[in-house]
Amino acid sequence: DAKTTQPTSMDCAEGRAANLPCNHSTISGNEYVYWYRQIHSQGPQYIIHGLKNNETNEMASLIITEDRKSSTLILPHATLRDTAVYYCIVVKYSGAGSYQLTFGKGTKLSVIP
Amino acid sequence: DADVTQTPRNRITKTGKRIMLECSQTKGHDRMYWYRQDPGLGLQLIYYSFDVKDINKGEISDGYSVSRQAQAKFSLSLESAIPNQTALYFCATSGSANTGELFFGEGSRLTVL
Numbered sequence A: 001d002a003k004t005t006q007p008t009s010m011d012c013a014e015g016r017a018a019n020l021p022c023n024h025s026t027i028s029g030n031e032y033v034y035w036y037r038q039i040h041s042q043g044p045q046y047i048i049h050g051l052k053n054n055e056t057n058e059m060a061s062l063i064i065t066e067d068r069k070s071s072t073l074i075l076p077h078a079t080l081r082d083t084a085v086y087y088c089i090v091v092k093y094s095g096a097g098s099y100q101l102t103f104g105k106g107t108k109l110s111v112i113p
Numbered sequence B: 001d002a003d004v005t006q007t008p009r010n011r012i013t014k015t016g017k018r019i020m021l022e023c024s025q026t027k028g029h030d031r032m033y034w035y036r037q038d039p040g041l042g043l044q045l046i047y048y049s050f051d052v053k054d055i056n057k058g059e060i061s062d063g064y065s066v067s068r069q070a071q072a073k074f075s076l077s078l079e080s081a082i083p084n085q086t087a088l089y090f091c092a093t094s095g096s097a098n099t100g101e102l103f104f105g106e107g108s109r110l111t112v113l
Helices: none
Strands: A009-013 A018-023 A031-038 A045-050 A061-064 A070-075 A084-092 A107-112 B004-007 B010-013 B019-025 B031-037 B043-051 B054-057 B065-070 B073-078 B087-094 B108-112
Touching (some): A009 A018, A018 A031, A018 A084, A018 A107, A045 A061, A045 A070, B004 B087, B010 B019, B019 B031, B019 B087, B031 B073, B043 B065, B043 B073, B054 B065
Antiparallel strands (some): A031 A045, A031 A084, A061 A070, B004 B019, B065 B073, B087 B108
């Protein structure tokens, strides 16, 4: 599976957009990009995923570059409750439908009042 | 009530003791997982199960065993706990083959003295 590289930490002012980058330069054509977040020591929470096209849901937007070697998670109006560790994960759906999610260290996002 | 429930939430035990962490889910999902998280690190997959008759080792299965008692129940055992198994343990579920969307429990914090 492709590995991902994320900055260790980032700060964002409350109310501003938070843009979290992720590099996955070895991603293959059948691998998806998933984003999760973990608030304090709670269980990780799914945010969004995509393959090629940009995606948006009620939580965030995901921008994937045309070559798919990097992506950006956008929280449009960050709040203090968005302070968390954000994980970018590459997922392959195998022919048998089996897969494993590999969680790296993620990016610690701190939203500042 | 939580969709994925873990018990106990906190446990302190001594080296050599047998420990069982239990997970139950009300989501009706076939797939269940156990992850371990050490401080400041991402999650590592211990075991996963795609149905009641299917058990698979993850990245770090040594020293652990699991039992899938029913579709809704998946327990993790430490036959003889050791201090380096002190960690936060998460159970997760997913509902279908081609998805990387996992639903996590709130975690079980285990301390082995």
